[in-house]
Amino acid sequence: MRLLIVAAAFAGLSSALPTQECCTLLSQLYPTKVYAPDVTAYSTANKRYWSSTCSLKPSCFFEPNTVPEVSAAVKLFSQNNCKFSVTAGGHSTIPGAANNDRGVTVAMVNFQQREIDNSTNIMHLGPGNRFYQAYAEMDKYNKVGVLGRYAQVGTGLLLGAGLSYLNNQEGLGVDNVKAYEVVLANGTVVTASRTSNSDLFKAMKGGGDNFGVVTRYDLQLYDRPATVLGGLITYGEAGMATLEDLTYDYHANVAPNDQQTHVLPNWGYNAATGLREAFVPVFYNKDVSVLPPSLKGWADAPTVKNTVRRTNSISALALENNEGYGNGLVQEQRTFTVYANKQFFHDVNALYLEWSKKYQHIEGFYTLHCNMPITPHAVAEGIRKGGNSLGLAGSKNQTLSVLYFGLSFKNLADTAAVFPAHDEFVESVKKIASDRGILHKYIMWNYSAYNQKVIEGYGPESVAFLKRVSKKYDPTGGFLRLVGGQKLPE
Numbered sequence: 001m002r003l004l005i006v007a008a009a010f011a012g013l014s015s016a017l018p019t020q021e022c023c024t025l026l027s028q029l030y031p032t033k034v035y036a037p038d039v040t041a042y043s044t045a046n047k048r049y050w051s052s053t054c055s056l057k058p059s060c061f062f063e064p065n066t067v068p069e070v071s072a073a074v075k076l077f078s079q080n081n082c083k084f085s086v087t088a089g090g091h092s093t094i095p096g097a098a099n100n101d102r103g104v105t106v107a108m109v110n111f112q113q114r115e116i117d118n119s120t121n122i123m124h125l126g127p128g129n130r131f132y133q134a135y136a137e138m139d140k141y142n143k144v145g146v147l148g149r150y151a152q153v154g155t156g157l158l159l160g161a162g163l164s165y166l167n168n169q170e171g172l173g174v175d176n177v178k179a180y181e182v183v184l185a186n187g188t189v190v191t192a193s194r195t196s197n198s199d200l201f202k203a204m205k206g207g208g209d210n211f212g213v214v215t216r217y218d219l220q221l222y223d224r225p226a227t228v229l230g231g232l233i234t235y236g237e238a239g240m241a242t243l244e245d246l247t248y249d250y251h252a253n254v255a256p257n258d259q260q261t262h263v264l265p266n267w268g269y270n271a272a273t274g275l276r277e278a279f280v281p282v283f284y285n286k287d288v289s290v291l292p293p294s295l296k297g298w299a300d301a302p303t304v305k306n307t308v309r310r311t312n313s314i315s316a317l318a319l320e321n322n323e324g325y326g327n328g329l330v331q332e333q334r335t336f337t338v339y340a341n342k343q344f345f346h347d348v349n350a351l352y353l354e355w356s357k358k359y360q361h362i363e364g365f366y367t368l369h370c371n372m373p374i375t376p377h378a379v380a381e382g383i384r385k386g387g388n389s390l391g392l393a394g395s396k397n398q399t400l401s402v403l404y405f406g407l408s409f410k411n412l413a414d415t416a417a418v419f420p421a422h423d424e425f426v427e428s429v430k431k432i433a434s435d436r437g438i439l440h441k442y443i444m445w446n447y448s449a450y451n452q453k454v455i456e457g458y459g460p461e462s463v464a465f466l467k468r469v470s471k472k473y474d475p476t477g478g479f480l481r482l483v484g485g486q487k488l489p490e
């Protein structure tokens with residue numbers, strides 16, 4: 001049964017529509033922008049995905065340059081029931097979310113706008129940018145936005161959640177979007193903001209690609225000092241003993257009280273060497289040369305390498321974080337959320353290591369575990385900035401921890417052996433959290449697997465709201481029927 005589910009996810013949507021015809025119609029409109037499987041541009045587009053599970057077999061790729069082109073295409077898809085996908089950075093690991101088999105895939109790669117208004121602190125960002133390019137532009141102004149932390153990740157994150165250097169102070173990535181320019185299912189282009197289509201605006205902050213195609217993000221930026229302190233600290237086995245306690249302290253005490261800090265603990269297990277390593281991006285948004293007492297423990301633990309330095313370049317930090325995460329391997333991510341809990345942090349880490357050791361025979365097998373805080377203040381910032389659809393409001397006054405379980409390996413052929421077992425493992429630790437009374441219902445979209453019910457996790461009130469908004473802006477359910485990935489519940 002489980003194996004069948006995996007197979008279905010790889011096949012994209014189950015009921016194939018006559019999309020070869022959709023590609024033909026589209027290429028009549030834009031002959032130079034529609035790529036069939038036999039041209040180089042098609043294979044280039046199909047290799048832009050981080051996970052090899054997402055390089056599928058669409059009938060064609062379409063690479064528009066303008067908003068009217070996106071509008072005409074989406075209208076054509078709706079009118080002809082064409083299965084389609086939209087890809088920006090291609091970093092989701094859900095097969096069928098941003099690509100498909102026998103459909104049309106719209107690659108937003110040409111939407112490269114990066115425009116900063118120095119006086120209003122608003123950035124107009126095209127969906128074709130990766131975060132490296134966005135940060136590089138912001139660096140010129142000593143400004144920073146609430147984006148992802150990895151250079152290669154793309155703008156889809158700003159529809160899902162958005163863990164970032166500035167979360168503790170400013171809330172999630174979605175909370176710092178000021179407006180989305182959106183192509184609706186019937187091709188109409190609207191702006192969604194606090195003052196225009198405000199229901200759509202709130203829905204899209206977490207509701208993802210269920211409502212339209214984003215052609216521009218308007219982002220709130222923040223002035224930052226000329227230099228900040230940041231870098232990557234790497235630990236070997238000798239450092240391990242202290243890291244879980246430091247992680248808990250960061251969640252419970254540092255993140256809530258010292259909001260200019262950001263720490264992202266990653267535990268990796270490399271089956272090829274049989275070794276554990278931890279690498280931890282550390283960031284302090286102040287013009288100082290030494291870490292504050294609240295972060296000192298990270299540098300004092302036995303380290304293998306520590307690159308924390310004064311820097312004027314956040315793009316360089318994003319690039320450094322990204323090292324070793326190239327395209328082309330099989331990737332899978334799973335996640336759930338708990339109230340931060342020291343004992344649980346220890347237990348989960350030990351259990352994941354034990355589980356991972358069983359797969360040393362899988363070529364290139366590597367697992368990664370992280371715990372990432374969402375503080376009560378971050379939740380409150382989301383509400384203050386207009387609200388989102390994530391269902392975090394009403395959580396207890398304690399820091400939440402988003403737990404990440406990521407695995408990668410070389411060959412697609414091994415997915416059948418590994419993915420169902422990974423699912424089973426993550427559900428088993430989720431059950432422990434539930435038994436201990438620390439489980440929270442939230443499942444962060446951007447770390448979710450294909451069969452995790454993200455939107456249900458936002459709670460019934462949010463689900464009902466999202467359904468109303470979908471009915472209003474997409475009355476015939478084009479995005480629900482024709483686009484794969486995480487969908488609104490039936």
Ligand SMILES: *[C@@H]1O[C@H](CO)[C@@H](O)[C@H](O)[C@H]1NC(C)=O
Nearest residue numbers: 116117118119139140141142
């Ligand atoms: C932005 O404005 C500030 C303050 O007026 C000015 O000092 C700075 O040079 C401007 N930056 C750019 C890149 O235009």
Ligand SMILES: *[C@@H]1O[C@H](CO)[C@@H](O)[C@H](O)[C@H]1NC(C)=O
Nearest residue numbers: 091092156157159160208446
């Ligand atoms: C994040 O989620 C959005 C939908 O909310 C999706 O479009 C995007 O591809 C995801 N990005 C990553 C990096 O998972």
Ligand SMILES: *[C@@H]1O[C@H](CO)[C@@H](O)[C@H](O)[C@H]1NC(C)=O
Nearest residue numbers: 252256376377396397398399
């Ligand atoms: C939340 O807890 C902190 C201390 O843990 C306290 O300072 C704050 O007042 C509490 N906030 C609310 C809304 O209860």
Ligand SMILES: *[C@@H]1O[C@H](CO)[C@@H](O)[C@H](O)[C@H]1NC(C)=O
Nearest residue numbers: 184186187188472473474475
């Ligand atoms: C397109 O859909 C929107 C949302 O349902 C609606 O307001 C608008 O009138 C429609 N436009 C056309 C041209 O039908």
